[in-house]
Every structure is written in C-alpha cells, then in structure tokens.
Amino acid sequence: MGGSPGGPIDRVQHEVEDWERLADAINAALSGKGLQTTDQHRRAIESLEEYRDLSYYERWVAATEKLLVEKGILTGDEIDERAAEIERRWGGP
C-alpha cells in the first residue's frame, strides 16, 4: 500500500453490502453539497491511526466522520448517540 509491502492480494470477489452503498451515497451527497472534497477525504483516510486494520469502506466511513467533526458539522457524541439509537432499533437479535 502506498508503495510499501502489503502482503498477498485477496482476489476473491465479494458482494457490496448495503452499508457500503450507503457510505458511498453519503460521500457523494456531502460532495454535492460542497461539504467535503475528494482531496480532504483522501487526507482524512491517510491520517487514520487504524488505517491498516480497516476495510476500504470502513476507511471511508471513519474518514467522513473525522471530517464532519473537524468541520464542526457534527460532534462525536452526536454520531455515537445516533449510532446507538440505530443499533437499538435494528441491531442484534
């Protein structure tokens, strides 16, 4: 990755999951509204401490959250509260 050894490549195709489509859509919407640019998003992705432990769209989501907090559009608490609410409604058995 980025020119450094990244280990073997997993060539198995996988279906795109709903949350991944949603992550993509949210990014497109934020760009459309002028709230985020590709350059900013890339920078935020690169600066994730857990970069190497995350999947592609997990990086997207984490970077988007970071940018929205950085820009003062949402707070980390607001995001966590909303995530907990969604988890209560839809998550788990």
Added chain:
Amino acid sequence: MTFEPGDRVKVLLSEKPGHVRIPGYLKGKAGWIESLIGEFPNPEELAYGHSGLPVRPLYKVGFRQADLWDDYEGPAEDYLYADVYEHWLEPGEGGPT
C-alpha cells in the same frame, strides 16, 4: 513552466508530512518529462481546505521499471508513467531521452 517534454528529472526525497501526492516508491528516482498534463490547484493544500492557488503544473513523468524495483526482471523497455506535480521534481542528470 520549468520543464519541457524530454527533460531529465528527479523526484525529491522530501519527507514532507501530511497529505502528499507522490508515491513513496518514486521518491529519489530519476525519470523524464513525457508531457505536461495541465495546471491545477495544489491538492496537497486543497486537502486541508485551502485554495490550492496558485495553480501548479502537473506532468506525466516516465520511469524505467528497472530503476524503481531492485529485483525487476522484466524487459528494459518496461516503463511506468506517473502524474507528478512540479513541486516534487528537480532537474535530473543527462540530456533528453
């Protein structure tokens, strides 16, 4: 514009922190200007919400694969082309290829 197609160039070895638009494996490597792609706001500044102005020349730069990878076993005429902003380049040695 500092460089013309055919000019020998070298990629800076800079360890500039933050968002940079240069692959690590090209740092310090010698290549040549293939063409001028255009002039664009600097994405390394845009990444932090700045204007990125003044615009910076972006070049298509050619490298010999054998110059990039120690264990490269392919043909000598295998090249790699990368988009490189002018601020990552310095004049290289030798004449045009």
